[in-house]
Amino acid sequence: MFWIRPRRSFRILLALAALLTGCATHVEVAGDFPTPVTRRLPVSATLVLEPAFRAYLLEVSEPNPVSLALGDSQAALFRTVAGAMFRELQVSDQVPDPATTDLILVPRVAEVQIATPTETQLQIFEVWISYRVQLLDKSGEVIAEWPLAAYGKTPSRMLESAGDAFNQASIMALRDAGAAMITGFTQTPGVSDWLSRRGAWSPAEPAAP
Amino acid sequence: MNAAQCRRIWTAAGSHHPLGKYAGPRQTVLGLLLLASILAAGCTRTIIDEYRESGRALPLGRSEQVVVLGRRHDGEYETEPELIQCIARRLDDRLPVVPEQTFIDRVYPWFEPRTAPLGLRRLQKMLDDPDVGRRLHETGIRYMIWVDGNTETTDRGGSMSCAIGPGGGGCFGFTTWEKTASYEAVIWDLGEVREGGRVKVDAKGSSYVIGVLAPIPIIARVQNSACEGLGNQLREFFAARRS
Numbered sequence: 434m435f436w437i438r439p440r441r442s443f444r445i446l447l448a449l450a451a452l453l454t455g456c457a458t459h460v461e462v463a464g465d466f467p468t469p470v471t472r473r474l475p476v477s478a479t480l481v482l483e484p485a486f487r488a489y490l491l492e493v494s495e496p497n498p499v500s501l502a503l504g505d506s507q508a509a510l511f512r513t514v515a516g517a518m519f520r521e522l523q524v525s526d527q528v529p530d531p532a533t534t535d536l537i538l539v540p541r542v543a544e545v546q547i548a549t550p551t552e553t554q555l556q557i558f559e560v561w562i563s564y565r566v567q568l569l570d571k572s573g574e575v576i577a578e579w580p581l582a583a584y585g586k587t588p589s590r591m592l593e594s595a596g597d598a599f600n601q602a603s604i605m606a607l608r609d610a611g612a613a614m615i616t617g618f619t620q621t622p623g624v625s626d627w628l629s630r631r632g633a634w635s636p637a638e639p640a641a642p
Numbered sequence: 643m644n645a646a647q648c649r650r651i652w653t654a655a656g657s658h659h660p661l662g663k664y665a666g667p668r669q670t671v672l673g674l675l676l677l678a679s680i681l682a683a684g685c686t687r688t689i690i691d692e693y694r695e696s697g698r699a700l701p702l703g704r705s706e707q708v709v710v711l712g713r714r715h716d717g718e719y720e721t722e723p724e725l726i727q728c729i730a731r732r733l734d735d736r737l738p739v740v741p742e743q744t745f746i747d748r749v750y751p752w753f754e755p756r757t758a759p760l761g762l763r764r765l766q767k768m769l770d771d772p773d774v775g776r777r778l779h780e781t782g783i784r785y786m787i788w789v790d791g792n793t794e795t796t797d798r799g800g801s802m803s804c805a806i807g808p809g810g811g812g813c814f815g816f817t818t819w820e821k822t823a824s825y826e827a828v829i830w831d832l833g834e835v836r837e838g839g840r841v842k843v844d845a846k847g848s849s850y851v852i853g854v855l856a857p858i859p860i861i862a863r864v865q866n867s868a869c870e871g872l873g874n875q876l877r878e879f880f881a882a883r884r885s
Contacts, residue, residue, distance in 0.1 A: 467747040470777045555718055556794065588720045588792075605755075612751035642752070642764075642771035 457498040458595045462506040464604035469517045471615050475633050477521040477534040482508045483541070484526060491545045499547060501599060503562070506607055511540055514611040518618065528569070535631070536576075537569040543580070547599065550589045557586045558598040560606040568624060577623030583610035651690040651875070686847035686867040690875055694839045699881040700831065706784035707738045708880075709745045713790035714755040721789055725825070725869055729789065732873025737880055740783065749777055766835050784833055787876060791825030793865040796846075802853045813853035820848045823868040827876060839879050843871040 489504040515538060516522045523534055543563040550556055564581040585605025587598050619625055619634050628634035702708070710730045712721030723742070730739045746753045752774050759765040769775045802815030823845040829838035847862025 467750040469750050470752060470773055472773055556792075557718075557720055586714075586720055588722050590724075608751065608754055609756055612754040612756045615751050616757060642768045642774050 457500075458599065459500045459502075460596045460599045460603070461502045462600055462603040462607075464506060464600070464607070466510045466513045466608065466611060469514055469611060469615050471517055473520055474518060474619075474628065475520050476536055476628070476631065477523075478515060478519040478536040478538055479523045479525055479529055479532060479534045480511055480515045481525050481528055481537060481539040482511065483539070486540060486542065487526075489542050489545075491547070493547060496552065497549070497595075499595070499599065501545070501547065501560075501603060503542075503545065503603060503607075506603070507540075507542075507562075507610075510607045510611055511538075514614050518615065528573070530573070532569075532571045532573065535571055537571075537573075539567040539569070540581075541565050541567070547602075549595065556589050558589060558595070558602045559584070559586045560599065560602040562606050562610060564610065568621075570627065576627045577621050579618075579621045579624070581610060581613050581617070583607065583613060585609055651692075651871075686845055686862045686864050688843060688845040688867050688871045690871045691842040692839070692875055693841075694879070695837060700785065700829070700838050700879050702737065702784060702880055705782055706833075707740050707782045708733065708785045708787065709740045709742065709781075709783050710787045710789060711742055711745070711753065711758075713758075713788055715758065715760070716790075719792040719794070721791060721825070722793065722865065725793075725865055726789060728866070728869035729787075729827075729873045729876065732869065733877055736877055740781065745781060745783065748781055749774065762830065762835055762837065765830065765832070769832070769835065778832070784831065785838065785880075786830040786832065787827050788830065789825055789827045789872070791823070793821055793823040793868065796820050796822045802851060802857065804853070804857075812855035813857045814855075815853045816850065817853075818848055818850045820846065821862065821864040822846050823864045825868055825872060827872050829876070829879060841872055841875045843868050843875075845871065 487504045487508045489502075489507065491499075491501040491503065493499045512522075512524060519536070521534065523529075528537060528539060541564065543565045544561075545563070546561040548559040550558065553559070562583045564583070566579040566581055568576040568579060570576055583606045585602045585608070587601040587605060589598060619628060625634065710726050710733065712723060712726045714720050726742050730741065733739050751757055752768060759768060769778060797820040798818070800815065800817035802813055802817045804813040805811055823843070826840060826842045828840045830836075831838045845864050845868040847864040847867065849862045850860040852858045852860070
């Protein structure tokens with residue numbers, strides 16, 4: 434219940450409008466990714482980070498406007514994880530022609546979804562990222578189209594902004610993507626055969642402890 | 643061989659304080675301050691259950707360390723990182739505790755929600771792996787304390803309305819909510835790859851906001867009580883290392 438003089442109401446409405454426009458959340462996702470503990474595969478690889486991948490921005494308008502700039506962080510994650518997975522790693526912004534490495538990885542964002550506590554009635558902020566990683570051999574032949582799904586969440590905290598919570602949940606999702614790459618790479622249909630044909634990996638070898 | 647032991651402890655905070663003996667003006671002020679501090683603390687009831695594999699304290703070598711880790715694999719809740727930090731701080735004055743994030747980063751990606759071991763059999767596989775096992779040994783961790791659970795609002799009631807006008811403003815009404823914290827901590831001994839014991843804590847507390855011109859909050863620190871209960875009980879499992 435509010436009692437407001439008519440002369441002041443206009444100013445207050447203006448102030449409220451200014452506050453409401455300030456409710457839009459923009460997050461430049463930022464975080465560090467540790468070097469993974471994993472066995473290096475004896476193959477050389479090129480990681481192709483296309484401009485669209487490095488500049489990826491999710492924009493959601495409902496129920497509240499949110500934009501998540503994931504590009505730089507996901508590029509850093511793929512560089513760190515792929516750097517630990519292969520004997521040698523080159524990074525390029527387009528598929529090299531001719532290729533100088535055994536394998537070429539081209540990650541692309543298929544979909545990103547977010548959820549807030551007000552939407553789910555759970556006390557967590559959530560981020561889902563779905564990638565499709567195209568794997569090519571030296572001649573440019575497609576070895577596999579690898580679907581990579583990642584999920585991150587963070588509990589909602591009193592006095593913490595939605596931006597901080599989405600940043601934390603996005604970092605968790607990216608770390609999860611890294612874990613999925615490490616544990617799932619040799620299990621991907623097409624990749625295991627390609628690796629075993631090259632004597633780089635044996636199907637009898639456990640992919641992960 | 644000692645038999646496994648169980649025990650239960652009940653505690654209550656912020657419920658009984660002697661205020662009746664204060665009389666003079668100075669004492670009245672002191673009494674009001676004390677009342678304010680009691681009201682600010684709210685009231686929390688805590689029940690702690692403990693299970694020990696043996697009656698002996700868990701040994702910890704000179705270079706060995708402890709890490710407290712939160713379970714994050716459930717889709718509907720997440721064990722709060724603040725609670726894990728709070729428990730680690732409570733243990734840190736007696737035991738060498740490695741911060742959770744430092745440990746998780748050192749062994750990335752093997753203790754992420756997707757990959758973290760849920761049982762001792764999987765932990766054994768990790769220890770047997772030449773790369774992951776070597777890194778785990780390098781961390782110097784002898785005990786992992788896994789904490790699973792969360793604090794949630796279980797009940798809510800009342801209403802409050804606030805008004806402002808040219809002559810001032812104020813809030814009138816009464817609102818209340820109840821929080822419930824339920825956590826279980828399990829100690830894993832990496833030296834012998836076995837469970838060292840477990841502690842379960844259930845804490846419940848009601849918070850109130852009374853609106854008489856200014857809103858007066860009376861907040862029950864439920865998660866803090868759970869941290870205190872878990873931390874104090876876990877400390878008793880280990881032989882003291884720090885003076």
